[in-house]
Amino acid sequence: MSKVEIYSKGYCPYCMRAKALLADKGVEYIEYPIDKQPELRDKMIKRANGGSTVPQIFINDKHIGGCDDMFALEQKDKLDALLNG
Template sequence: MAVKIEIYTKGYCPYCSRAKSLLDYKEVEYTEFRIDKQRELRDVMIKRADGGSTVPQIFINDKHIGGCDDLVALEYAKKLDALLEK
């Protein structure tokens, strides 16, 4: 089973770009939801992220990872690859 990665973003967002760059570097596919183009997704994101309203909000296999800093912290702790392999 392939890993399911979802990321909620906005167009001009350096943190979104950094998070997507890390996922691209890891060569994993992800689904991007642009909440600035589909405004109805913002409420969905906030609910899924337990109130998190900043972007990006990242989910791996439906588990809320958090934002860019959280994703990068997982990488530095050498825990991200294990999440991406499932």
């Protein structure tokens, strides 16, 4: 199984939606709550090539984008291959 990381905020509906999709697929992930650990925000922005909104999602250290990007991969039947990579 791939290493999945998600930078999130507790009150973010897009974060909840992204985490729900991962949970539905039975995927474990590492969550970095930048609202509780604001020192992680700069690291997130650097890793996401300037992306400052949440969620920012990484699969095997590759930035895949945010919630809409992950759902686009799912719609194109490409997400499972990344998750099982």
